[in-house]
Every structure is written in structure tokens, then in C-alpha cells.
Amino acid sequence: MKNKYDVLVIGGGPAGALAAKTAVEKGLSACIVEKRQAIGAPVRCAEGIGREALHEFIEPDSRWISAEMTGAGIVAPDGFFMRLESAYAGNKVGYILDRKFFDRELVWRAAEAGADVAVKSRASAPLMDHGVVKGAKVEYCGKVTKVSAEVVIAADGVESKFSRWCGIDTTVPVREIMSSVQYVMTDIDIDPHATIFYLGNEVAPEGYLWVFPKGERSANVGVGISGKKSGEGHRAKDYLDRFVKKTFPNGKTIEYIPGGVSVCRPLDSTVADGLMITGDAARVVDPLTGGGIYNAMYTGRLAAQVAAECISKGDTTREALMVYDKTWRASKMGKAIERNYHIKEYLISMPDEKLNAIIHSVAKLNLSEFSTLTLIKELIKVNPKLVLELGVLAASLH
Ligand SMILES: Cc1cc2nc3c(=O)[nH]c(=O)nc-3n(C[C@H](O)[C@H](O)[C@H](O)COP(=O)(O)OP(=O)(O)OC[C@H]3O[C@@H](n4cnc5c(N)ncnc54)[C@H](O)[C@@H]3O)c2cc1C
Numbered sequence: 001m002k003n004k005y006d007v008l009v010i011g012g013g014p015a016g017a018l019a020a021k022t023a024v025e026k027g028l029s030a031c032i033v034e035k036r037q038a039i040g041a042p043v044r045c046a047e048g049i050g051r052e053a054l055h056e057f058i059e060p061d062s063r064w065i066s067a068e069m070t071g072a073g074i075v076a077p078d079g080f081f082m083r084l085e086s087a088y089a090g091n092k093v094g095y096i097l098d099r100k101f102f103d104r105e106l107v108w109r110a111a112e113a114g115a116d117v118a119v120k121s122r123a124s125a126p127l128m129d130h131g132v133v134k135g136a137k138v139e140y141c142g143k144v145t146k147v148s149a150e151v152v153i154a155a156d157g158v159e160s161k162f163s164r165w166c167g168i169d170t171t172v173p174v175r176e177i178m179s180s181v182q183y184v185m186t187d188i189d190i191d192p193h194a195t196i197f198y199l200g201n202e203v204a205p206e207g208y209l210w211v212f213p214k215g216e217r218s219a220n221v222g223v224g225i226s227g228k229k230s231g232e233g234h235r236a237k238d239y240l241d242r243f244v245k246k247t248f249p250n251g252k253t254i255e256y257i258p259g260g261v262s263v264c265r266p267l268d269s270t271v272a273d274g275l276m277i278t279g280d281a282a283r284v285v286d287p288l289t290g291g292g293i294y295n296a297m298y299t300g301r302l303a304a305q306v307a308a309e310c311i312s313k314g315d316t317t318r319e320a321l322m323v324y325d326k327t328w329r330a331s332k333m334g335k336a337i338e339r340n341y342h343i344k345e346y347l348i349s350m351p352d353e354k355l356n357a358i359i360h361s362v363a364k365l366n367l368s369e370f371s372t373l374t375l376i377k378e379l380i381k382v383n384p385k386l387v388l389e390l391g392v393l394a395a396s397l398h
Helices: 014-025 051-055 099-113 236-247 293-313 318-330 332-348 352-364 372-382 386-390
Strands: 004-010 030-033 048-050 065-069 071-075 081-084 094-097 116-118 121-129 132-140 143-154 177-186 194-198 208-213 218-226 252-262 275-277
Touching: 004 014, 004 132, 004 293, 014 030, 014 099, 014 143, 014 293, 030 099, 030 121, 048 051, 048 293, 051 094, 051 293, 065 208, 081 352, 099 116, 121 143, 143 293, 177 236, 208 236, 218 236, 218 252, 236 252, 275 293, 275 318, 293 318, 293 332, 318 332
Parallel strands: 004 030, 004 143, 030 116, 071 194, 143 275
Antiparallel strands: 048 094, 065 094, 071 081, 121 132, 132 143, 177 218, 177 252, 194 208, 208 218
16 A cells, blocks of 8 residues: 555445546556455345346356346235246346455456555545545554545445545434344245345334345345334344244354445535545435445446546546536436435335235236336325325326
8 A cells, every 4th residue: 555546445345446446447546445354254235236237337257146036026014925027027136146255356356457455454534634635544453554645435335434534424314224134044945036025014114124045045034124113122133033933944044244224315415625425435325225236336436437537637626526426316326316215215104004005006017017117106006195205207107
């Protein structure tokens, strides 16, 4: 690690890897600092990603794909099972990654392209000059190094502190943090090519429970519930234990993964003078699904593209970097986040009986066009007021 880079990237997850790789491909010098001892571990993810989403960034490779999904299923609160085959399951088909190796591959590619990488190196404070971010203090084995940069890209994930230290409000309301626990289970009877989602207050209040296959007889089995629903005797782990006891009584748990996912709106601003914020740190997780791998890669790459333009013009002020913020908000990803936030807010207020009715009625449709939009149309039938809440997009569906 040197003392000066064009771009300093904080965090070696998907957002940071894509940011660093893109920066060096644009001719900049870049370094990723990662506080953990190893890239990709421990995994805190159910590892699902849509087929097209993955292909936009990288060709699948059996070294880091655990399983390929050709279908999906939803289990309603009353136990009714709706199966979606590959042709109908839209973005729910794709891959279950092995993120220990996937994240390494992304960072390896950034390094191959010319980026420096420093593990066990924690950004502990920003370097500031009259309110402008100029780099970071980086701690490695008790030694602190000042690393200056034209632009710092914060890609430090859901627990992100860096942007807060730079004066940005990153607070997530408790009710919008999904408290999650996942077991990697083996020796269980599953469909090895379908992701299954369980809904309802008994199973996962204001969230969902998932079974994402990792092979013929193993899967990521996890649950996310609203932080405000969590308490003594009804924590995410309690819900998961009850489900596992009932559904996979003979299964074995070989890994325990706690974690949090923000399902709030993105930060009001994802740029400041000399600073860009990406991925989970920017709160760009899909609020409906909790999926954030694609959004992290998308924002990481875009941030570095804009940083390169701004650095070449010698202007890294907030105004100049704002192109990044405006571009992702106007993108398909940004619009989906906004739309899915409203759907999520609506769904979590819905009693189980209504949710049952919706899933039963969606199952009766011609599912050749199943997508999030099909779901929205059904929701609007149940609650016409939703048109107003979803604004222009929902209106255009009529
Ligand atoms: C239980 C669970 C299940 C999930 N399932 C899915 C799923 O199936 N599909 C999906 O798309 N998404 C899923 N997600 C979300 C997904 O994991 C994240 O959206 C994704 O990892 C975000 O990537 P990122 O690069 O922004 O952050 P991260 O992958 O979190 O990477 C951030 C990195 O920054 C490092 N870091 C933090 N602070 C510092 C510092 N001060 N200095 C240096 N390094 C630092 C961290 O150690 C970490 O390695 C899930 C999340 C959880 C918790």
C-alpha cells in the first residue's frame, strides 16, 4: 500500500471490487483496504443472484457457483404453495453463488487489472481538509498510515461507518433493519434447483424465510424479520429454529450466519466533496427482496466511472460527483428500489389473510408474464389506493 492514490476504496466486497477494477481500467491508481483478514469470509449472505444480473458483470464459473436455479416457489401463510417454473420466475431464477470464492474472484480481477489490495487493513478515520475528504487513516497490525486520495469510495457495507465519520447521516430506523440468521444446512430433502420463499407472520414477521439450495441435499436456510419485531423469545433465530425443527428435523447445520440487511430508502445523498458511497453503505439494497449484490456491483462500477471523469477534469467537488448520484437514481436499479420500497411498505402492513388471497389469485393467472409488475397489478386490485403510493409507475400499468 502506498501513501497516495487517485482512488482509495474502503471495503473489499462486490461494490469495492468493481470500483477498484473500473478505476484502474480507466487509467487511475487505486487501492482497496479491507479490514477482514480474508476477502469473502465470513460470508454473510444467502448468495442468490439473478441470471441476467450476474451476466452483466461476469461470466459464471463453476469455481464460485454452488447451484443453478431453474425455478422458484412461494409458500403463502396458509401453506399454499405457488410454483414458478423457469420461464415464469423472472429475476428469481439464476444462481446461488459461493461468495467466499466469488468475492475473491472479483477482487482478484481488480488486482490483476492493477489495483493494490490490503487486507487486515481498517480505515479508522477520514483525512479531512476544510470539510473535503482527502483520504483515510488506515490501521494495519497496530500501525496507522495516512493514505491520501483524489476520491475516496466508501464500499464498507451495511455496518458502514466511514460516511458517518465524514458527516453524512447514515442512520437506519430499527424497523428497517432486517435482523437475519442463516444456517448452511446439509442432509435435507429439497428441490436442488428452486429457491423457496416462505411468507407470513408466523414464519417471518415483516420479512421472509428462504431456502436457497447449495447442492443436491444442502441449502442456505435463513430468515429475516423486522428489527422492531425482534425480542426475547421471538428473535430471528427462534423463528428459524422452529422452521428447521418442523421442516428439516434430520438436517445438520454446518454454519451459523447472523447478519443485518437494511431495507430502508437509499441515503439522501451518496456523494460529498471527495467522497462517493456505494453498495450497502449507500443503502441501495432492494427493500423488497433484501438483495444487494447486483446493486453493489452496479454502484461500485458507476462510482469509479464518474470518479475517473471528475479526476480528469480536476474537479472532485460534491457538485461534480453528483453525476453518480443522479445517474444511479435514474437507472433501472434506482427506479426498482423506489418502487419496491413502496411495495414492501404495503406488504408488511398486510394481514396474512390478504396475503393468502393475493398469492391464490396470482397463482390462477396465466403466469407466462409473471414478474414484479404482475404482483403490483394484483396488489392494486386489492388496494386501488396503492396507485397513488406507487405514483407514475403504477398508473402506467392501467
Ligand atoms: C443474511 C443475508 C442474506 C443476504 N442474501 C442476499 C442474497 O441472496 N442476494 C443478494 O443479492 N444479496 C443478499 N444479501 C445482501 C448482500 O450480502 C449485500 O448487499 C452485498 O454483500 C453488498 O456488497 P457491498 O460490497 O456493498 O458490501 P459487503 O459485501 O458487506 O462488503 C463490505 C466490506 O467492507 C469491509 N469494511 C467495513 N468497514 C471497513 C473499514 N472501516 N475498513 C476496511 N474495510 C471495511 C467489510 O469487512 C466488508 O468486507 C444478504 C445479506 C444478508 C445479511
